[in-house]
Amino acid sequence: MIGLHSSDIASPARRRLSLLAVAPALLVTALAALGPMLAPHSAEEAIGMPFGDPGGGAVLGTDRLGRDVLSQLLDGGWGLLLSSAVIAVLVTGSACVLGVVAVLRPRIGAVIELGTDFFILLPAVLGILLVLTSWPEAGSVGLIVLALLFGAPYCARIFAAAAAGVATSGYVESAQAAGESLPYLVFREVIPNLREVLTTQLGLRFVVGIYLVATASFLNLPTTLGASNWAVMVRDNASGMLLNPWAVLAPSLAIAIVAVSVNLAVSAFGRGERE
Structure with missing residues (x-):
């Protein structure tokens, strides 16, 4: 009977771990690439009052100029x-x-x-x-x-x-x-x-x-990354974070998710290569 080494049994689990680690980054990247087509409004279109609460056609509320935060988020990452x-x-x-x-x-x-x-x-x-x-x-x-x-x-x-x-x-x-x-x-x-x-x-x-x-x-x-990229969103909307936190939290989370998930995927891949 042929025995199985422990590393042979664990390798599929490691691959699944690597895929799970990189999945958030892939999801955010895909949304950033397809974002301009998926955005419900133009990134520069004012649809309400500045720093409006979520709702009424703006899932994440509005920013300092009354623009849809979700549309800016989808448009500003690529x-x-x-x-x-x-x-x-x-x-x-x-x-x-x-x-x-x-x-x-x-x-x-x-x-x-x-x-x-x-x-x-x-x-x-x-x-x-x-x-x-x-x-x-x-x-x-x-x-x-x-x-x-x-x-x-x-x-x-x-x-x-x-x-x-x-x-x-x-x-x-x-x-x-x-x-x-x-x-x-x-x-x-x-x-x-x-x-x-x-x-x-x-x-x-x-x-x-x-x-x-x-x-x-x-x-x-x-x-020349555009006026609605994620870092600019954080900078411009910081003054109204108490009024509509999503105007700052959404782009901050998008940047953090990509960075952290890529780091986790690299670490998981590195462990798999060494073992």
């Missing part, structure tokens, strides 16, 4: 989430390549480390504030480039630490002895063995991207 996803992919991808190259070619690694120290020491929010205030035409593209410059150096050091053990393994050393090119070593030998770190960092960079994009919007920096 730009924030899309920008955060682009930041996560660019930062994780570039940092992974930089970290692996730094390990495989120590001389290049010393130059990379020297060039990235400045961006690690300077707070990202301060750099974004300075650049976007003095160069407002940069918009979302400028925000993404700045997030890449400030996020990739720190992330690259994490990948370098993870790649150090892989680079000293026998098959990588054999490939180096055979004269394989640097791109071959990076993309065919090392990066495929960093799947767990890559997935974990992708999730974490997405959460950091949400933080940066929401902070830039909250500070009223010109990020």
